[in-house]
Amino acid sequence: MTTVYISRDSGALSLGAEQVAAALRAEAAKRNIHCNLVRNGSRGMYWLEPLVEVATDRGRIAYGPVRVRDVPSLFEADFLQGGSHPLRLGPTDEIPYFKNQERLTFARVGATDPVSLEDYLTYEGYRGLRRALDMAPSAIVDEVTNSGLRGRGGAAFPTGIKWRTVLNTPSDIKYIVCNADEGDSGTFSDRMIMEGDPFVLIEGMTIAGLAVGAAQGYIYLRVEYPHAHRALTEAIEAAYRSGYLGKDILGSGKRFDLEVRLGAGAYVCGEETSLLESLEGKRGLVRFKPPLPAIEGLFGQPTVINNVISLASVPIILDKGGEYYRDYGMGRSRGTLPIQLAGNIKYPGLIEKAFGVTLREILYDYGGGSASGRPIRAVQVGGPLGAYLPESRFDTPLDYEAFSAIWAVLGHGGVVAFDDTVDMARMARYGMEFCAVESCGKCTPCRIGSTRGVEVIDKIMSGIDREKNLVLLRDLSDTLLNGSLCALGGMTPYPVLSALNHFPEDFGVSAAEKVA
């Protein structure tokens, strides 16, 4: 029986994948054809969604984007045998956008049925955990340290060092917390992996538990991701049923329990200490550090808190070894980064590449330039707290240090493109407004400074005392930068000042008189 794949990823669903799946079922029934319909993750080529793949003896053949009205003609073209059709894209693996990636963390996303444990095992799943079960905790931590893995949530702290601290902190109770509060605009790799391969996250967290001696894990998931919630819940149940979670993991005598907790729409809860407060049932106010969460984290106990992609990168590191992973990348940025390309771009999607690929390659070789056909004028990298970069910075390689060197942040690897119709003063104003809406209120610069920032930018945009207000905006930004406890207040100046510095004309300042 032929197997047909249509994604259950929320991006594909948002473009009608559910209706296409229903139409395919109905048309097959009408023609008395039996086929096996699998709802996979997304390959990440969103301009081709809903993408329909058919398993043939020549590999999977892709068709897309498929609309409901295309379904009868697909059957007429005998697509179940890979037949010729205007929407036929050839073998999925040979589509250049997909073929030219280096998929380690995302290796299975789109290939498998995300909630089928059997599929996960067929595609090399749980090999990392099996190896970890035979290792001493310290050896697991060494493997992660050797891989060079740094936190993929934005701060880029070495994962192995964090784990070592938790391992070495004596306590009967320790926790593994997954920060799945991916609130940064332009980022969706966490969502894609939770929807498209939830077992890899579950496996990564289980390995983390073995490494540091934690028996309880929590996934703190954004409420904005209902499809990820469903996929994670189904996968966790399957893992419990088959003994991959629970009080005796694969007969090893080791215990690990895992639960999903929902956030409630607060951006600041993506900050690790706010997240812990929220998980404890409180307002998500940022905590002072020290103590570090690794020493006093959730409920006052030693806690590993890592981003989704960091934890989802652990299984392959344990399976293939730290060195295998470290061989990808450049400088101190090792391994691969799932880059998320969005905004005004012709071919938006998920591109997993070793660190070192340039922004220009991402925007043009993969992205094909803007969706509107107009010049790309500005690119924001790293979410709402990331800098806006002009064309002169497009040759910067994606590498944590290279981005720091140009006063920008790579963050979570989200890339949002804007064409030349963008008003950068408005984007700077939005940066301040976002901070005002989302501030937890603990620090004065963030709580009050962001509201004042909106007012100051309004005055600049209206030409009221422009010179004075530009000085004031820089002064205010300096206070935010240096006087905030967490990245929300501390990094809001990145979008604001980078917009002003790189695009002064939008603020009514001529390039010649710009203050840099």
Add this chain to the structure above:
Amino acid sequence: MAEHEWDREQVQEVIRSNKDKPGALLPILHGIQDALGYVPPDSVPLIAGALNLSRAEVHGVISFYHYFRSTPPGKRTIYLCRAESCQAMGSAALESHAKDRLNIDYHETTGDGTFSLEPVYCLGNCACSPSIMIGKDVYGRVTADSFDDIIENMQVDAQ
């Protein structure tokens, strides 16, 4: 303001089944909002009592999080993404269209009680911007026309 009727027993059941979890407050608030569509202010003392918290603490948590609401929503809540990727693809125009079409602003509900409108800062559907979410369904590449189609189909459903 008129008090809305709500099912006290349902709330008590949510509290009972969650109160022994570590960090039970958010799961309880989610459970109540899932059941009733909002967290009635009158339920705050029940929650506070069960968790041994002050009413002020419970109220502080409800008001801190954008997602929790203290008034009943419309039959459908439309979450419209205001984040950067959606802005790059025209969400500002979509936003004004939606407000005009529904004749409400953010955090309001249409007069007939059908739709509530809420801003959201990223649905993770940035590669298909601009996006909206209604209930648990996400819609991508939304235009003014497709927005009208979506809500017209919903109104038919709601009847």
